Amino acid sequence: MELDAGGRAVRLSNPDKVYFPEKGYTKRDVAEYFLAVGPGITRALNHRPTTLQRFVDGVEGDFFYQKRAPKNLPEWIPTARIAFPSGRPADEICPTELAAVIWAANLGTLTFHPWPVRAGDTDHPDELRIDLDPQPGTDYADAVTAAHELRSVLEDHGVRGWPKTSGGRGIHVFVPIEPAWTFTEVRRATIAAGRELERRMPERVTTAWWKEERGERIFVDFNQTARDRTIASAYSVRPFPHAPVSAPLRWDEIDDAEPRDFDIRTLPVRYAELGDVHADMDQEAFRLDALLELADRDEKERGLGDMPYPPEYPKMPGEPKRVQPSRARHDDDDGDLA
Numbered sequence: 001m002e003l004d005a006g007g008r009a010v011r012l013s014n015p016d017k018v019y020f021p022e023k024g025y026t027k028r029d030v031a032e033y034f035l036a037v038g039p040g041i042t043r044a045l046n047h048r049p050t051t052l053q054r055f056v057d058g059v060e061g062d063f064f065y066q067k068r069a070p071k072n073l074p075e076w077i078p079t080a081r082i083a084f085p086s087g088r089p090a091d092e093i094c095p096t097e098l099a100a101v102i103w104a105a106n107l108g109t110l111t112f113h114p115w116p117v118r119a120g121d122t123d124h125p126d127e128l129r130i131d132l133d134p135q136p137g138t139d140y141a142d143a144v145t146a147a148h149e150l151r152s153v154l155e156d157h158g159v160r161g162w163p164k165t166s167g168g169r170g171i172h173v174f175v176p177i178e179p180a181w182t183f184t185e186v187r188r189a190t191i192a193a194g195r196e197l198e199r200r201m202p203e204r205v206t207t208a209w210w211k212e213e214r215g216e217r218i219f220v221d222f223n224q225t226a227r228d229r230t231i232a233s234a235y236s237v238r239p240f241p242h243a244p245v246s247a248p249l250r251w252d253e254i255d256d257a258e259p260r261d262f263d264i265r266t267l268p269v270r271y272a273e274l275g276d277v278h279a280d281m282d283q284e285a286f287r288l289d290a291l292l293e294l295a296d297r298d299e300k301e302r303g304l305g306d307m308p309y310p311p312e313y314p315k316m317p318g319e320p321k322r323v324q325p326s327r328a329r330h331d332d333d334d335g336d337l338a
Contacts, residue, residue, distance in 0.1 A: 005099035020059055033237065034235075039275075050092055051092065068091060082115060082117075116186075134170055174281065178286070185288070193220075206218070223309065226309060
């Protein structure tokens with residue numbers, strides 16, 4: 001069948017293929033969901049290099065991440081060249097219209113993972129993204145409590161965030177920024193915000209990279225701002241049996257929101273009533289000077305430097321040793337310093 005996506009006809013093969021067996025939702029249901037929230041997801045992806053998380057056999061099958069643009073990419077879908085931490089380049093798709101979203105949905109894409117950059121400058125993020133990740137023993141309500149205090153931390157340092165559900169138990173907060181800083185600097189600002197939040201809520205929030213040190217707290221996943229680490233876009237479908245989506249929210253909604261209530265059936269109803277509640281994000285571009293000054297004070301006055309990068313990254317300047325604390329203690333006890 002063909003679907004009209006913003007005036008462009010896009011072919012949908014095997015539209016009755018079931019993607020969500022528990023609900024009976026098909027590929028066509030997913031495509032029609034994206035059509036219903038079209039301007040919202042197009043805004044979230046617009047001119048951003050985007051990795052596609054593809055579930056060609058539905059959520060109960062295997063999935064993979066499509067980072068490089070497929071060879072059968074239509075000529076009307078642009079690409080942008082990005083560089084991985086290794087230095088290797090790749091061309092990723094850059095959706096600029098709704099038809100690109102539907103084309104990707106036809107490939108089994110449920111979740112879109114856009115880089116926090118635009119095609120015109122892929123080395124300088126224009127979004128700072130904070131992932132509030134509930135650890136075992138915590139839930140969405142704990143993430144909400146942390147999100148409210150995070151909002152204060154950000155505003156105390158001259159920036160404003162827009163919250164959304166992760167599609168699971170967490171909350172994502174996106175901050176539009178001027179593309180004036182590198183990935184390393186934006187990550188540094190995120191770590192500073194996370195540490196300040198942790199100081200204000202030490203029993204509820206942690207920036208500990210090692211799971212054994214986190215406890216029953218909300219983890220500020222600062223490494224989601226590292227190069228080539230991405231967060232699901234607003235309006236992306238998440239691969240859980242009930243077909244939830246990552247739903248943009250207003251700050252006054254997060255307390256009463258229930259993440260399970262936002263799925264491919266209910267969000268179009270909300271969207272028809274309220275539109276894209278994050279539509280004004282692109283009208284702002286904040287500076288990170290105050291957060292970076294906070295990072296400098298943390299280092300000079302508190303001895304808090306960089307944090308470990310993910311294991312697949314090359315060793316970064318100033319990064320502490322990547323060794324699990326319990327392993328480091330064990331090695332020390334054996335006389336073999338980690």
